[in-house]
Amino acid sequence: ELKVEQNPLFLSMQEGKNYTIYCNYSTTSDRLYWYRQDPGKSLESLFVLLSNGAVKQEGRLMASLDTKARLSTLHITAAVHDLSATYFCAVETDSGYALNFGKGTSLLVTP
Amino acid sequence: GAVVSQHPSWVICKSGTSVKIECRSLDFQATTMFWYRQFPKQSLMLMATSNEGSKATYEQGVEKDKFLINHASLTLSTLTVTSAHPEDSSFYICSASDRGSPLHFGNGTRLTVT
Numbered sequence: 001e002l003k004v005e006q007n008p009l010f011l012s013m014q015e016g017k018n019y020t021i022y023c024n025y026s027t028t029s030d031r032l033y034w035y036r037q038d039p040g041k042s043l044e045s046l047f048v049l050l051s052n053g054a055v056k057q058e059g060r061l062m063a064s065l066d067t068k069a070r071l072s073t074l075h076i077t078a079a080v081h082d083l084s085a086t087y088f089c090a091v092e093t094d095s096g097y098a099l100n101f102g103k104g105t106s107l108l109v110t111p
Numbered sequence: 112g113a114v115v116s117q118h119p120s121w122v123i124c125k126s127g128t129s130v131k132i133e134c135r136s137l138d139f140q141a142t143t144m145f146w147y148r149q150f151p152k153q154s155l156m157l158m159a160t161s162n163e164g165s166k167a168t169y170e171q172g173v174e175k176d177k178f179l180i181n182h183a184s185l186t187l188s189t190l191t192v193t194s195a196h197p198e199d200s201s202f203y204i205c206s207a208s209d210r211g212s213p214l215h216f217g218n219g220t221r222l223t224v225t
Contacts, residue, residue, distance in 0.1 A: 035216075042216050042218045088154065097214060099145075099214065101155045
């Protein structure tokens, strides 16, 4: 059974601080996705990581993928309140293109 | 960019009635569409995979007779929740793929069954 484990599940951090969200998965997939979800909304695609060693950055967020360790990280630099949301990582299932999601990390950035 | 339109955005129905949710790919042909369900403060759970012109594949524990999926064209998939009950109240999200392109998600449908 494919497992996708995120931690932490809840994160409260002050503005200006840095933090990392971790995503471990059990499949040999080399595609990993990060999404953001605001309350009551659907998913917003943040990053698609397609190969071992992939690193992508957008603004204050940077994602990386280590397929050998089956680990992806989402690093937050100098957090701002607008980053408050729930972040999900997801991995493709063996059946192709369907995604198995982690439980999500609920991030709250406070002044 | 690729857009997936989902309709309606929200719906309230009475227990025992059926509700149809549409998922359309607006600017690409979606050979495969996926339906997810998300309960409050939980993650997304895959319900079923639909391929154009063939029967949907349901995940374990999802009743295929209750959640009817039709993918009659390359741009439209529908999910019908039949004989809805309050426990079916959830956020339903579709996604679409075109042979390996990154997945595109619809805006979701909030279903409330009273």
